[in-house]
Amino acid sequence: STRIIAFMNQKGGVGKTTTTVNLGAALAEQGSRVLFIDLDPQAHLTLHLGVDPTDVDASVYDLLVDGETSVESVAIDLGDGMALLPAEVDLAAAEQDLGAMVDRHRVLGGKIKPLISQYDFVLMDCPPSLGMLTLNALATANEVIVPMQAHFLALQGLSKLLETIQLVRQNVNTQLRVSGVVLCVHDGQTNLASEVVNDLEQFFNASRKLAMPWSQAVIFQPPIRRNIKLAECPSFGQTIMQYDAACAGANDYRALGQAVLAAAPGA
Amino acid sequence: STRIIAFMNQKGGVGKTTTTVNLGAALAEQGSRVLFIDLDPQAHLTLHLGVDPTDVDASVYDLLVDGETSVESVAIDLGDGMALLPAEVDLAAAEQDLGAMVDRHRVLGGKIKPLISQYDFVLMDCPPSLGMLTLNALATANEVIVPMQAHFLALQGLSKLLETIQLVRQNVNTQLRVSGVVLCVHDGQTNLASEVVNDLEQFFNASRKLAMPWSQAVIFQPPIRRNIKLAECPSFGQTIMQYDAACAGANDYRALGQAVLAAAPGA
Ligand SMILES: Nc1ncnc2c1ncn2[C@@H]1O[C@H](COP(=O)(O)OP(=O)(O)OP(=O)(O)O)[C@@H](O)[C@H]1O
Numbered sequence: 001s002t003r004i005i006a007f008m009n010q011k012g013g014v015g016k017t018t019t020t021v022n023l024g025a026a027l028a029e030q031g032s033r034v035l036f037i038d039l040d041p042q043a044h045l046t047l048h049l050g051v052d053p054t055d056v057d058a059s060v061y062d063l064l065v066d067g068e069t070s071v072e073s074v075a076i077d078l079g080d081g082m083a084l085l086p087a088e089v090d091l092a093a094a095e096q097d098l099g100a101m102v103d104r105h106r107v108l109g110g111k112i113k114p115l116i117s118q119y120d121f122v123l124m125d126c127p128p129s130l131g132m133l134t135l136n137a138l139a140t141a142n143e144v145i146v147p148m149q150a151h152f153l154a155l156q157g158l159s160k161l162l163e164t165i166q167l168v169r170q171n172v173n174t175q176l177r178v179s180g181v182v183l184c185v186h187d188g189q190t191n192l193a194s195e196v197v198n199d200l201e202q203f204f205n206a207s208r209k210l211a212m213p214w215s216q217a218v219i220f221q222p223p224i225r226r227n228i229k230l231a232e233c234p235s236f237g238q239t240i241m242q243y244d245a246a247c248a249g250a251n252d253y254r255a256l257g258q259a260v261l262a263a264a265p266g267a
Numbered sequence: 268s269t270r271i272i273a274f275m276n277q278k279g280g281v282g283k284t285t286t287t288v289n290l291g292a293a294l295a296e297q298g299s300r301v302l303f304i305d306l307d308p309q310a311h312l313t314l315h316l317g318v319d320p321t322d323v324d325a326s327v328y329d330l331l332v333d334g335e336t337s338v339e340s341v342a343i344d345l346g347d348g349m350a351l352l353p354a355e356v357d358l359a360a361a362e363q364d365l366g367a368m369v370d371r372h373r374v375l376g377g378k379i380k381p382l383i384s385q386y387d388f389v390l391m392d393c394p395p396s397l398g399m400l401t402l403n404a405l406a407t408a409n410e411v412i413v414p415m416q417a418h419f420l421a422l423q424g425l426s427k428l429l430e431t432i433q434l435v436r437q438n439v440n441t442q443l444r445v446s447g448v449v450l451c452v453h454d455g456q457t458n459l460a461s462e463v464v465n466d467l468e469q470f471f472n473a474s475r476k477l478a479m480p481w482s483q484a485v486i487f488q489p490p491i492r493r494n495i496k497l498a499e500c501p502s503f504g505q506t507i508m509q510y511d512a513a514c515a516g517a518n519d520y521r522a523l524g525q526a527v528l529a530a531a532p533g534a
Pocket residue numbers: 011012013014015016017018019040044126127128184185186224225226227228229230231232234277278279280416418419420421
């Protein structure tokens with residue numbers, strides 16, 4: 001019953017990494033055991049958690065393209081109930097190398113199988129694309145969380161995103177469902193934000209009676225407000241809980257942690 | 268002497284599209300003839316300029332992978348001195364299809380050659396990656412402008428970005444140089460922003476005496492402040508000049524237009 005969650009959105013800079021790190025930290029603070037997986041060649045999750053991607057012995061890249069590499073040799077213990085499978089800058093090459101393999105989207109799931117039962121949550125941070133790294137995350141996950149900003153261009157990308165999830169669910173992973181959307185860098189005061197949130201709510205309500213992978217999706221409450229501390233803590237290699245446990249950003253992600261716990265399948 | 272500019276940053280959501288559109292609109296407002304090229308499979312530039320990417324006869328995708336397609340058949344006249352080579356949602360496939368060709372990074376430059384002299388500026392909007400679409404832009408451009416946010420993770424990606432430009436200049440395009448950085452969604456009040464800007468300035472100053480592609484790069488002034496109007500106008504398919512010509516966002520991009528005109532090689 002480990003919850004394996006892909007944080008995906010092909011739109012860039014919407015808060016995927018910030019959400020993966022700080023939601024994970026909130027869950028760990030509540031006693032959950034959390035494994036982070038960095039699937040982005042930019043290695044921002046890795047940096048954010050205080051690990052130097054140029055200094056890593058074995059990364060997610062080795063795990064994906066080298067049959068010999070074991071997941072145990074890649075996992076780094078971060079303490080406080082958290083562990084990490086780090087990325088390295090070569091990870092972009094994995095998109096190409098995996099391309100040549102059969103069942104290339106299943107590689108990640110096969111490799112992490114031995115570890116899954118040791119964790120309550122496996123949180124996978126995806127790059128801003130719908131390529132092979134994101135597909136590995138979708139093939140492995142049982143849930144998808146979509147971080148997004150309440151902006152027009154963000155809404156545009158949603159149909160492509162959901163279409164991809166639909167395809168993966170039909171052809172690769174029948175368990176896959178969208179748990180919901182996290183509104184990031186949220187400015188609740190603007191008309192634009194309210195309009196986008198309305199459009200999103202209408203869309204999810206309209207899908208409730210159909211058997212879509214997002215038919216049970218919610219807009220997680222609360223939205224995560226813009227807070228400079230959330231942009232500062234990656235430069236110290238810290239989660240927001242380590243950096244400033246009492247700030248608004250930490251409280252927002254703590255509340256999101258509660259919402260995600262409550263959204264457990266069968267909860 | 269047409270200025271061919273690639274707007275690139277592999278970091279997502281930093282303002283590449285917003286800057287390409289609104290800087291282009293500012294230049295056109297001043298009388299320049301501007302050709303926009305949308306190289307992003309998300310087709311956000313195309314949407315932002317009021318064109319439906321699902322309704323396009325011939326797109327940049329056809330231009331890149333179909334030897335028969337002429338650039339004249341792809342170009343859409345937008346009026347007011349602006350034209351567009353639109354993207355379509357299949358453009359992601361071009362990254363794969365181009366992969367099989369020889370000299371695949373030179374395809375775009377060859378195709379747009381007939382049109383270049385008709386414009387003062389050719390502005391290419393890149394996706395958040397360092398793949399074949401971005402490489403085509405870099406092989407074609409004589410200048411690179413890097414939109415970025417004054418955040419820690421944005422600074423991290425800069426070295427990879429510059430390394431790529433270095434490689435392209437050495438092996439593919441000796442003309443390529445970085446004109447500068449545009450600070451987007453800028454919040455000048457925060458310590459984080461000042462620290463990042465300081466780090467950037469130090470870095471550029473340190474490169475002045477070396478023959479790097481960024482040795483003449485500047486941080487364009489003024490920074491572009493956060494302004495909800497800039498996030499609203501894409502939903503109307505309008506540039507900021509069309510949407511709200513007197514707002515702060517329009518003024519910031521107008522001032523950037525002046526700075527870019529002043530930064531012309533040999534200006
Ligand atoms: N609530 C917030 N308040 C302030 N800054 C934020 C917030 N959330 C994220 N940021 C900052 O915004 C930028 C983009 O966020 P982040 O890197 O998490 O997005 P992403 O979707 O992972 O990007 P990419 O597509 O490049 O992987 C980062 O500099 C981050 O520090």
